[in-house]
Amino acid sequence: MYTANPTRYDKMVYNHLGNSGLQLSALGLGLWHNFGSVDPYDNQRAIIQQAFDLGITYFDLANNYGPVPGSAEENFGHILATDLKPYRDEIVIASKAGYVMWPGPYGNWGSRKSIIASADQSLKRMGLDYVDIFYTHRPDPNTDVFETAQALDTLVRQGKALYIGISNYSGSQTEAIIKCFKQLHTPFVIHQPRYNMFNRQPEKDLFPVLKANNKAAVGFSSLCQGLLTNKYLNGIPENSRAASSNSPFLHPSQVEQTLKTVKALNEVAQSRNQTLAEMALAWNLRNPEMACVLIGASRPEQLVDNVKALDHLDFSTDELAQIDQILAAQPGVDWA
Template sequence: MYQADSKRYDNMVYNHLGDSGLQLSAIGLGLWHNFGSVDAYENQRAIVQQAFDLGITYFDLANNYGPIPGSAEENFGRILATDLKPYRDEIVVASKAGYEMWDGPYGNWGSRKSIIASANQSLARLGLDYVDIFYSHRPDPDTNVYETAQALDSLVRQGKALYVGISNYSGAQTEAIIKCFEDMHTPFVIHQPRYNMFNRGIEQDLFPVLKAHHKAAVGFSSLCQGLLTDKYLNGIPENSRAAKSTSPFLQPKQVKQTLKTVRALNDVAASRNQTLAEMALAWNLREPELACVLVGASRPGQLVDNVKALNHLDFSDDELAQIDAILADQSEIDWSRK
């Protein structure tokens, strides 16, 4: 029987989501990869146990995470029902709807029917009465933003979510839906954008909107699909994600595009007595609007290494200037195949 580490809260950092009372662990566990039906369940359990023992209390899912779609929620639901059952009130469970989940016009995007049906299915897979946060996973170009906002608001009023969030919305789209939430007094607390050293567009587009409305963000792709680690410093390992030509998430061209930059960043990290991954996570958290960074893991030890980023969150002005100079010649990563 799993028993959580009694010292799990000693070293983790917890940040408020804007002006709300909810706090997230500065590092959260994303279940996008490695938690599907094709992945070893005992390894999934070990990763989740390690996360919680390290003080990670934010667990991030979506209805379509797998493969197969929905299986990440099912597997995490099994872990919730056993290992984490005594600790349910200590953790924040989040899920999302908005990417294709089932056939037909209602298994995708942001209509009221789609969002509420997706939430009900997610709760069933997770074995929960409510999630702590439910997100609109992406804006729907063919649905009025008020309808999407109203659907999320309904989940709160029905007791199926405590808070709501959005993901992949631009600054202007975020401004528009925030006005809807304000009209309905919906507890909207979080935006989840892609953010890392190679994807910085939201610094000028989104962060000012969040700051103006006292809202926070949790960043995904925090290590840019592994590019911001030492994995690809000396080429593409045979069993890596980039080596799999069928992967929609990372291609060899993206490794080659960033190699010079990654090596220079690795030198800066070494001068700070950090790994590149540790520095990249710490650098993300320098942004005051970013309350949490999501990391994935294929084994428990990766989380132990990632949490070490919290030991050195400070940057000198010279270090930040050096990083900016290195990144100045690097274009944003093209994820058009995703």
Template sequence: MYQANKQRYDKMIYNRVGNSGLKLSALGLGLWHNFGSVDPIENQKAIIHQAFDLGITYFDLANNYGPVPGSAEKNFGNILAHDMHAYRDELVISSKAGYEMWDGPYGNWGSKKSIIASANQSLARLQLDYVDIFYSHRPDPDTPVEETALALDQLVRDGKALYIGISNYSGIQTQAIIDIFNDLKTPFIIHQPRYNMFNRQIEQDLLPVLRETGKAAAVFSPLSQGLLTDKYLNGIPKTSRAAKSTSPFLHTNQVDATIKTVQRLNEVAKNRHQTLAEMALAWDLRHSEVASVIIGASRPEQLVDNVKALNNLNFSQAELNQIDSILSQQPNIDWQAH
């Protein structure tokens, strides 16, 4: 039977989520990859156990994570029920609805029908009465924002979620739904956007809104699908995600176009006595609005390495200027696939 590390809280940092009372571990574990029905369950257990042993308390899921869709929630639910049930109240577990989950007009987007049904299905797979955070995974262009907001608010009133979040909304869209949540007194506290050194849109668009309204961000893709690690410093390994033509999120042309930039960033990281991945994670956390950075893992050892980023979170202005200068010379790339 799994017994958690008694020193798990000694070194992890916990950040307050905006003006709410909730705190999240500075690093959260995302279950988008490596936790589906095609992945070895023993490795999934080892990763989840290692995360918690390191003080990571935020576990991020969505209804369609797999493959097959739903299997990440099911696997996590089984691990929680059999190995970690005693620690449920020490965990922040989130899920989402908004991307395609089942056939027909109701298994997608942000209608009340879709969100309520999806949340009920997620809770069944997770074997939980409630999740700590439930997100609208993306804005729905065909559903009034009021309907999506009311559906999310109902989840809280029905005891199926403690807090509400949104993901992939623009700054303008975020402000619009915040106004509705304020009228409803919905505990909306967090936004989950993509953010890394190669994709900085939220600095201009979203972070100012979060700052002004007392909300926080939990950012995903902090390592840009592995580009901001040492994996591609010397080219494209045959076993890498970029080398696999089936990957919709990282392509060889993107790697080729960023190698020189990555090599220069790696020199900055070396001078900080960090790996490039550690520096990239710390760089995301430099914003007070970023409560947590969501990382993925295919092996427990990756989590041990990533947590080392917390040993050096401070940047001098000279370092930030150097990073900005390097990034400003990066050729324009279409990052929409990220």
């Protein structure tokens, strides 16, 4: 029988989502990788328990997470029922719809039929009456933005979601759907972009829109698929993501082309008495629009290490300038 750590809230940082009353833990657990039907269930359970014991209250899923698609939600639902059920009101559970989930024209994108059907399926897989946040996972070029917004609003009015989020929308696309949410009085609270030291595009077009509308962001790919850690400083380990022949996210050539930059960043981290991963997470959170950054884990110990980033969130002006100079010398990449 799992019993949560009684001191779990002592060190975690919690941030409001813009002007809403909802707060997220500064670090959230993403279940994109390592929580599918092909992954050891006992390890999944240990990671989720460790996350909650560290004060991580935000658990981020999507309908297609696996593999197989849907299995991450199913596994999380089992763990919720066996371990976290007494703590349901202490955690924020999110899911999404918008990428391919089932065959035919309705298992993808952002139509009213697809979003509502997907939400119903996600709730069933997780054994929930509602999720705390439901996202549209990406903009749909063939569906009017108002239809997507109205479908999400319907989920709130049906009691299937408490809040609404969007993901992978550009700044202009975000402005367009925010207008719809304002018209509908939808509790839209968060945007989830890809954001890390090697992908700073949100700073240019998205964060200004969020700031103007008093909304928040939660970033994914926070460590650039592991590149912004010490994993690749001395070559590519055999069991790493970059070494996998079927990995669509990180390749040996990408490790090689950024190695000089990563080593320079690591030197800055060492001068701050942090690991590179700790500094990269802290750097993400330096932006006032970033309420939370998602971290992945293949073992519980990684979460213990990542939470140490919260011990040193401050940056001096010189440190930020040095990091900017290092990144400016690296050709722009947005592949992670």
